[in-house]
Amino acid sequence: MxxxxxxxxxxxxxxxxxxxxxxxxxxxxxxxxxxxxxxxxxxxxxxxxxxxxxxxxxxxxxxxxxxxxxxxxxxxxxxxxxxxxxxxxxxxxxxxxxxxxxxxxxxxxxxxxxxxxxxxxxxxxxxxxxxxxxxxxxxxxxxxxxxxxxxxxxxxxxxxxxxxxxxxxxxxxxxxxxxxxxxxxxxxxxxxxxxxxxxxxxxxxxxxxxxxxxxxxxPRLYTEINGAIDFDWSTDQIERFVRAFSYPYPGAFTFINKQKICILECFIEKSKIKNHPFIAGRVSKKFSDGSIRIITNNGFIRITKIRVKNEIIDPVQIIKINDVLFTPRNFLDKSRMTTISVKNMK
Incomplete structure (x- = not known):
């Protein structure tokens, strides 16, 4: 008491x-x-x-x-x-x-x-x-x-x-x-x-x-380090990961043509197609609303908003069909292994 x-x-x-x-x-x-x-x-x-x-x-x-x-x-x-x-x-x-x-x-x-x-x-x-x-x-x-x-x-x-x-x-x-x-x-x-x-x-x-x-x-998460997307994950796991590091955070990240991009908004497109992991992360379609479709291991994800160099834009502004979203292994390993002190977050 x-x-x-x-x-x-x-x-x-x-x-x-x-x-x-x-x-x-x-x-x-x-x-x-x-x-x-x-x-x-x-x-x-x-x-x-x-x-x-x-x-x-x-x-x-x-x-x-x-x-x-x-x-x-x-x-x-x-x-x-x-x-x-x-x-x-x-x-x-x-x-x-x-x-x-x-x-x-x-x-x-x-x-x-x-x-x-x-x-x-x-x-x-x-x-x-x-x-x-x-x-x-x-x-x-x-x-x-x-x-x-x-x-x-x-x-x-x-x-x-x-x-x-x-x-x-x-x-x-x-x-x-x-x-x-x-x-x-x-x-x-x-x-x-x-x-x-x-x-x-x-x-x-x-x-x-x-x-x-x-x-x-x-443990504490720091989006700029811990937010690395692994396209070997399932469609659902990728979608949840994107949401987990979205607003108010800068967004889960990956790379396209060596350019870092942060994904802010996406949704799952239902599909019965089972894709081979080799093709995961590849862009298969662009849409008139500015979004893109990417292939995942077990379906598709539509990406609707991304952040590039602190500017929020539509994906089609920098991404083309057949581009591949890919996160290098060193970023994925660092994401999994690192816990950063709150005082070092900038």
Missing amino acids: LKFPKKDKIQFALLGSGYDLCNISNILLKQEFKKPIIVTHSKKFHSRDKKLMQNTERDIDIFSYSKENKIKLIEEDNINSPKLIKKLLDFGVNVIFSHACRSIIKKEFLNSFQNLVLNIHPSFLPEERGAATYSWRILNNQKFVAATIHQIDERIDSGPILFQKKKILSKKELVVPLDYDMKTTKMYESVFEDFLKKIQKNQKITTIKQNEKNSSYL
């Missing part, structure tokens, strides 16, 4: 970044809690997320948001810094809430706030600990969204659970990672409001230990 301070005594600090962290802050403001303190990584490390979310409704600048709402914001790359801990304690912080925080929080930090340090994670823990949740879910052909509030311990997403919810949705509702992201926001709102109801009633909150037998861990 966890006991939290009363509503008028509670001072939240929010660790992390992004739309959902700002949305959690908005919920606190709407329900007349004290203004939270926001702790985020250095501005220079926000550039990738800013670029990915540009021109979407989730494009929010946490620095501008904090200034507009007169919320104290601290830039800090070392969450476990004794100086940061002291600063937060001096501000009267007694409950920490994390989302998209880049650091693994250590024991000294946890103890400084009596272990009232929580995280909100986009899965039904203990399943899908780790990162790149939505991309992995598409790859694994899983059509649901979820959210879990859990107490943070010194490991990754493994602490006791306070609240969690899960909702099954259709493929039409969940096409690319951005769809999962937007639908998960509603789940976050729901579990966070359940949490705040307990606070407002001054009730203790029951925690449930995670069942390690059911746990799974997903």
